[in-house]
Amino acid sequence: QVQLVESGGGSVQAGGSLRLSCAASGYTFTNYHMGWFRQAPGKEREWVAAISTAGVRVDYADSVRGRFTISRDNAKNTLYLQMNSLKPEDTAMYYCAAGAGLWVRVSQSQTYLYWGQGTQVTVSS
Secondary structure: OOEEEEEOOEEEEOOOOEEEEEEEEOOOHHHOEEEEEEEOOOOOOEEEEEEOOOOOOEEEOOOOOOOEEEEEEOOOOEEEEEEOOOOHHHOEEEEEEEEOOOHHHOOOHHHEEEEOOOEEEEEEO
16 A cells, blocks of 8 residues: 655744655555645635656755755665755645656646645744
């Protein structure tokens, strides 16, 4: 049974930091690139970042580039998202996902096969 379990969310003031984790099980973690998405109330789901199977390639949405860092530990089957300089507009439910499509499509949610349940991040001003 495939499981992606996010953790590390919480409430923080603007300018603060959080580190999200995503523990994967039930499939071969190293066969899939991984991504983080987020969805704020009343808004569509938004791609945040992606990392290739071996962690060599990464990509970020312009809104988080330079502030967020995606990484993975393939020995632990775990994905991370280090979020620094958080802004109120970063407030959302954050989801990790496993994808098997072409790298050029990593920002497209429909290319992801497995999804976690999400962890809430709230940034106050």
